[in-house]
Amino acid sequence: MTRMPPSVGTVVDWAAGVMFRILFAASVLFLVIPIVVSVVLSFDDRQFLGPFPPTQFSLRWYRSFLDNPAYLEGLIVSLKLAVLSTLISTAAGASAAYVLSAGRWPGRDVVEMLFLSPKFVPTVVIGFSILGFASAIQVFDPFTRLIMGHVVITIPFTVRATLASLIGIKRSLMEAAISLGAPPWRAFLDVTLPLARTGIVAGGLMAFVLSFDEVAVSLFLSDPFTQTLPIVLVAEMRANLNLTVAAVSTVFAAVTVLIVFFLDRVVGLDRVIGQGLYRG
């Protein structure tokens, strides 16, 4: 058998394949390297910010995190804020999503737009406008203002996630319950709510994470005595470069890994993204 010289097509194919692999590796590395660097640096034993990699390791930055009351106070404010605003926006968003999924009624599109629109309004605009509005209606308590802002930014996520899970639920199940004599609220509680649970939980999770990490809205609505953890971290990052923030970031990264693992177990990552039309 004679060997065929490679055609132009195969050479271009080969080059394109190599390019694709290089680009793929570059983007994975681009996304992963910074996180690895900061995790490694968080165990650095040096007191100053030395060149990478560190030579001696210790847990000093984790101790300094636990010793600094500003971080812990920020953490408590952030957790309280995230839990409360998640509860409010999940309750309001999930029940609205249920009505939005119930067929078409006049004005439905406008209401849907209202519920999803905070996602498209820049967060600074939300923070700034709520600050002006709060002082106009004489609300000066920072925690109340923070709740106001965080509920607005998280609602679209709870609505979206619940809507997505409700689309899969057959209306006939609900109608069957009603035709068997259940009042609508009973059918809602016993049939729809349990079936939409994954969507509601996923939306609540997103709302929690979003609220916990929010900077722009919180910067406008907090005051020097009520600060969230991200605000404390940003202030620390801009003021001095010590590695305590690296320790906090590492804790965040670890929690994220747990969340992803949990999400994969409970919902399945494939379902979060969706299989599309032609897979599987």
Next chain:
Amino acid sequence: MIVSGLEATVQQPRLSAFQWALLAPGAVLLVVLLVAPIALMAVVSFRPFIAGRVGSGAGWTVRNYTELIEPAYAFYFYDTLRIGFIVSAIALLLATPLAWQAARTKRRAMRVSILGLLIGLLFMSLVARLYAIQMTWGSNGPLAFFGTLIGIPARSAGYAAIQVAIGLLHFVVPMAAIILIGTFQNINPKLEEAAASLGAPRWRVALTITLPLAVPGLLSAFMISFAMCISNFVVPLILGRGIVLFTTNLMYVRFSDVANFPSGAAIGIIMFALAGFVVYALAGFVRWLAPAEARP
């Protein structure tokens, strides 16, 4: 809002009292906490600013808007849009191979790893990621040599823009990739197989079959990245070193440093309009590229 063209089969003329009760709390919250504040902000944006006084003066003026056309301010808008545009373009380039691999690989471990990475990044604190980027790409970091490589040393002022771009990329690439996974998954692989079996080399299949089908998804990913970039606040705040400021940061400075509420409100209204325009244009674009009957 991309409203689906499919009409629901059930036409429900009116909502029941129970449905109203479910809808009302959220609707009231949003009218009070979103619509009313933005309306108030629109009013304030036409009020004159009186130096040394918190709040705004009486009477009406358009000065808060006209002063933004002055070069000193217009530059912030230009810088924001320019960096946002470049970052969104690079984000497509980096997100495409990730999304393609996740959508088309036959190896389950590969798919789950990519999905896990992307979803994990979405869930991981952006503040923590930006700190990690500062540690990695900053003047002391292991990747700082990159600046020297492209002629903008990490210690120079010009590097601030590079750092902001890197931060924004880290923020938008996972989102763009997740959008593109959906796009690629919905392109029928049989079309490519058919073209290949007729003897077309793979690069021609990619250019003539796959790319045209992916255009609406690529455009969505681009526009959403762009909208996310220009409305971002934290990335320039942390990585901009005070040299690169976006309009969002300008708005904050107007409020925190000079307490000029009317000017901040005017910037806010422009940003609100800009964000609305990008989303509206996106929905229009997608509808124009993919007519109703072609959509799944």
